[in-house]
Amino acid sequence: MSILSPDFYARDTLLVAKELLGKVLVRTLPDGTQVKCPITETEAYIGRMDKACHAYGYKRTARTETLFAPPGTAYIYLIYGMYHCLNFVTEAQGEPAAVLIRGAARGENGDIIAKNRFGCNTDQLTAYQRKNLLNGPGKLCRALQLTRQENGLPLSGPELYVEDGPAPAVIHTGKRIGIDYAEEAADFPWRFWTDPL
DNA sequence: CTTCAGATGCTCT
């Protein structure tokens, strides 16, 4: 499998958000273990026109600085005081835009995910826990040990990158989650997800 | 299955 290059990310954010579905997120943990997770849910944020984007109107602060980094950079921030969200910077450099990774499926070395989320082995999970391992941005970052320390990492690897993968047969589209404050942008249909694998 | 409250700390005004 080939690693997606910066060229993949340096395109229209909505297109990248849709094409990321089915691609495989690869996280190399500090101990060297590689965990792989096919991406199942994404959202687009485009500073140029999107009041929900942290860098709306090209607002440049300490936090949004990463959104102005080259396409193919990881933007990770703390939300609600205790969870992290993983994004990939998109568009041409200087355009603050990104794709939020909201959900994924369990792939290679999935045992690590059960350990990080619930502190037990995969076969000890309840059916409910099994279905809710990676279906949210905070859960994903917890499972893959991603924090603000990993903010700004290039997606060219080795700590964090995306491999090519099969496009899903069906892509669902809808409103984004948790941005009711964003006025008209709250209704933009910029959330994309696949059927459960 | 559903709703609901609480946790918790960084960021910007």
Place this chain on the structure above:
DNA sequence: GAGCATCTGAAGA
């Protein structure tokens, strides 16, 4: 000081 791109456990239907 206010607000936030969320999650969990408890309680009710």
